[in-house]
Structure formats: C-alpha cells, structure tokens
Amino acid sequence: MKIHEYQGKEIFKSYDIPIQDGYVIEKIDDALETIKKVQEEFNTEAVVVKAQIHAGGRGKGGGVKYSPTTEEALANTKNMLGMNLVTHQTGAEGQEVLKVYITEALDIKKEYYCAITLDRAQIKDVFMVSTEGGVEIERVAEETPEKIIKVWIDPLVGIKSFQARKLAFGLGLKGNAFKIATKVFMKMYECYIGTDATIVEINPLVLTED
Known part of the structure; x- marks a missing residue:
C-alpha cells in the first residue's frame, strides 16, 4: 500500500x-x-x-x-x-x-537521504544514508555509489546504537546534529518494524540553520 x-x-x-x-x-x-x-x-x-x-x-x-x-x-x-x-x-x-x-518553511542548511528496506540477497534489513539528499537516489547509485553508506541489520536483533552512530558519522555530522540524527535513525527502524513497512524513507532529511 x-x-x-x-x-x-x-x-x-x-x-x-x-x-x-x-x-x-x-x-x-x-x-x-x-x-x-x-x-x-x-x-x-x-x-x-x-x-x-x-x-x-x-x-x-x-x-x-x-x-x-x-x-x-x-x-x-x-x-x-x-x-x-x-x-x-x-x-x-x-x-x-x-x-x-x-x-x-524551514531554514535548510544541508539535505541528506536515508532509508531502510529489506536486502533479500543478504536476508537482512539495510539502512542506507547519503549526503546527496533531495535528489533521486537511483541517480546517486548510478553516478556516485560511493556516496551511499550502508549498514546491514539482523532483523532478529534489531538496530544497535553503534550502527546508528556509524550512519551519522558517515554523513559527517557533529555535536547536537550527530546526537539527533542517531536518535532519528533508531526511531526510523522502530517505525519500520512497528508498521511492517517494505521501505521507510526520508528524502530529504534536513539539517536546519538552528
């Protein structure tokens, strides 16, 4: 649906x-x-x-x-x-x-991409983030695949805080933005599991000026 x-x-x-x-x-x-x-x-x-x-x-x-x-x-x-x-x-x-x-309307400083879906080949959930937010992720995957950071999650275990921190670190976030992003990623996975979604995506995830 x-x-x-x-x-x-x-x-x-x-x-x-x-x-x-x-x-x-x-x-x-x-x-x-x-x-x-x-x-x-x-x-x-x-x-x-x-x-x-x-x-x-x-x-x-x-x-x-x-x-x-x-x-x-x-x-x-x-x-x-x-x-x-x-x-x-x-x-x-x-x-x-x-x-x-x-x-x-938000005062946007930077846009990012993040999504969770099932990687059928790995039989694990894959959490993807990129600094290239606000554009079609398919184009990023074709032209600059190195800009997509992936973390695979065992659905029987769920996401761990160190995995969420790895994603935030991969986006180059620091300070309070790093802490908030880590929390958002944990909540996104909770939403993904709780709603039995096939994909949970935020594009763009924005960093505001304040």
Missing part, C-alpha cells in the same frame, strides 16, 4: 521523529484559512505548498512550491489543486493532484 507524504509524516510523529509539519486541504475554499493556520502555529510567514500524489520527483514537475508570502501561497495552491502532475515516476500520463499539503 502506498501512502501520501502527509500520511507518512503522521506516522513519523507517532514515533517521535521530527517532521516539517502542516495541514492538508482538498478544496480551494479551505486554502487561505489553512495557510494562516500554518503561519500562526509554526511562527512563519513563508510556507511550502506540496502536491500529494503517489510518485517522487514532484519538485521538478512543479508540485512543490516555496511560498514566501500569503498571496504567493494562495496562488500556488490554486494552481496546484486539480493540476495533472507529470514526474519521472508517473509516466507521461501524470497524476491528478487532489490534495495539497501546506507546511511550515
């Missing part, structure tokens, strides 16, 4: 994984009220408007719009709801955008 970004983030919240938070709308009549709600609750003028479809590559297709003002956020929401979004994963036919996710 595929789920939307906003649904995945609700699951992450239940596992205490920090997220870029917001609200979903299906009708343009709810847009202005929701934009103002996000601005007030998360103390931000700027918001991000995101199309909710079951495909990656939304940003390149025009399905993710940074909106520094209320007016731009409203215009982007109007343009996005009902649009046919074409990405490298939808095929030429695209997908109709029936829901839009309006989130807080």
Whole structure:
C-alpha cells in the first residue's frame, strides 16, 4: 500500500521523529484559512505548498512550491489543486493532484537521504544514508555509489546504537546534529518494524540553520 507524504509524516510523529509539519486541504475554499493556520502555529510567514500524489520527483514537475508570502501561497495552491502532475515516476500520463499539503518553511542548511528496506540477497534489513539528499537516489547509485553508506541489520536483533552512530558519522555530522540524527535513525527502524513497512524513507532529511 502506498501512502501520501502527509500520511507518512503522521506516522513519523507517532514515533517521535521530527517532521516539517502542516495541514492538508482538498478544496480551494479551505486554502487561505489553512495557510494562516500554518503561519500562526509554526511562527512563519513563508510556507511550502506540496502536491500529494503517489510518485517522487514532484519538485521538478512543479508540485512543490516555496511560498514566501500569503498571496504567493494562495496562488500556488490554486494552481496546484486539480493540476495533472507529470514526474519521472508517473509516466507521461501524470497524476491528478487532489490534495495539497501546506507546511511550515524551514531554514535548510544541508539535505541528506536515508532509508531502510529489506536486502533479500543478504536476508537482512539495510539502512542506507547519503549526503546527496533531495535528489533521486537511483541517480546517486548510478553516478556516485560511493556516496551511499550502508549498514546491514539482523532483523532478529534489531538496530544497535553503534550502527546508528556509524550512519551519522558517515554523513559527517557533529555535536547536537550527530546526537539527533542517531536518535532519528533508531526511531526510523522502530517505525519500520512497528508498521511492517517494505521501505521507510526520508528524502530529504534536513539539517536546519538552528
């Protein structure tokens, strides 16, 4: 079963994984009220408007719009709801955008990639991270595979703290960012097992300026 970004983030919240938070709308009549709600609750003028479809590559297709003002956020929401979004994963036919996710805007310093899935050849779970976040991981695997760090986890034992630290170290994180990332990786694996997921992925996992 595929789920939307906003649904995945609700699951992450239940596992205490920090997220870029917001609200979903299906009708343009709810847009202005929701934009103002996000601005007030998360103390931000700027918001991000995101199309909710079951495909990656939304940003390149025009399905993710940074909106520094209320007016731009409203215009982007109007343009996005009902649009046919074409990405490298939808095929030429695209997908109709029936829901839009309006989130807080973050001051991003660096983007990373992280995911957990089953490595059938090893009969173990594999936790992958990369400094090349925000792009298609398939392209990273083809062009710069050395930038993907992998740790294999025995599902009968589960992830160990030293493995989570190895992943954070591989991303070059230090100080408080290192500690937070280690905790996030532990929680991600807990989520992966607890939901019986085939894959748990965060792309991008962001390091903020603060």
